[in-house]
Amino acid sequence: MDIFLIGLIAATLRVATPLILGTLGELFCERAGILNLGIEGIMFFGAFVGFVVAGASGSLWLGVLAAILAGALAGLLMAFLAVQLGVNQHVSGLGITLLLTGFSLFSFRLVFGEPRVPPSIDPFSRLSPLGETPILGPIFEQYALTYIALAIVPLVWWALYRTSFGLQIRAVGENPEAADAAGVSVYRVRYAALMIGSGLMGAAGAFLSLAQLGAFTYGIIAGRGWVCIALIIFGNWEPIKVLWGALLFGGVFALQLRLQTSGLQLPYEVFLALPYLVTIAALTVAGRNASYPAALLKPYKRE
Secondary structure, three states, rough: OOHHHHHHHHHHHHHHHHHHHHHHHHHHHHHOOOOOOOOHHHHHHHHHHHHHHHHHHHHHHHHHHHHHHHHHHHHHHHHHHHHHHOOOHHHHHHHHHHHHHHHHHHHHHHHHHOOOOOOOOOOOOOOOOOOOOOHHHOOOOOOOHHHHHHHHHHHHHHHHOOOHHHHHHHHHHHHHHHHHHHOOHHHHHHHHOOOOHHHHHHHHHHHHHHHHHHHHHOOOOHHHHHHHHHHHHOOOOHHHHHHHHHHHHHHHHHHHHHOOOOOOOHHHHHHHHHHHHHHHHHHHHHHHHHHOOOOOOOOOOOO
16 A cells, blocks of 8 residues: 555544544434533633643543543533523634633643743653554554544434433434423533533543643644534434545545645645645535434523
C-alpha cells in the first residue's frame, strides 16, 4: 500500500478522535430530547481544564479525568437551564458556549498571563501495538484516547439499544409524556444524559490539548463542536453511522493537510474550507431523510 495512503488513514483516525467523542456526547443529549449547542464551549472548557490540571499535577490521565468532570458540570448547568427551568435550548446552549469560552480565556490569562509563546506540556505518546508490522503497524500507531474513542462507539450503541437506561433515554426523547406515565423520571433521565454527553465533550477537548497539540490555544476547537452537531444529522442519530461521519470529516481534513504540501497552486484557504464544504454537502444529502427524536427542542413540564 502506498505510504501516502497509509499516512492518510493513520491521520484520519487521529483527526476523527475528538469528533467521535464530541458527537457521541451530543448523541446522548439529543436522544434525550435536548439540543446541546453548548458543545463548542464545553469542548473548549475541557481542553483548558485538562491542560491546566495535567500541567499542575504532572499526570495526563488526571487531566483527562478533570476534563470529563468539567464537562459533566457544564452538562449539569445546561440541564438546570433547559430541563429544570425550561429555557429555550438554543438560547441556553449558546449561552453555555459563550460563558465557558469566556471563562476559559479569562482563567487562562489569570494562570499564564499573556505569554508570547503558548505554554506546553509533554503530550500523550502514540502506542504501537502492532510494532513494525507492514501497513497495519503505522496505521494503528495511535494515541490511547483514539482507541478508547473507537471502543466507546459500540459501548454507546449497546447502552442505547440493549439497556433499560438507553430505552428510557430514547423514550424521553420521543415522547416524554408517555415515559412519565410509565413511571420514568423525565428530569432525571435528561439530567443524566446531559451530564454523560457533556463529559464526553470535555474528553474530546482534552484530546486536543493533551494528545494532538500538547498545548492550549485560543483557536484549539476551531468549530469542531458545530461539526459534531452536523455529524449527528448525517448519522441519523445512530452511533455507528456517526462514526462513519466522523471518519469522513477526519479523512478529508487529513487530506487537505497533505494537499497543502503537495505543490498545488491554490490559496491555502481553499484547502482549509474543503472538509467543511464536504460536511455541508453530505449533510444536505443525508438531512433529507433525517428522523430526529420527536421531542427534540421541546421542553417538558410535568402536569
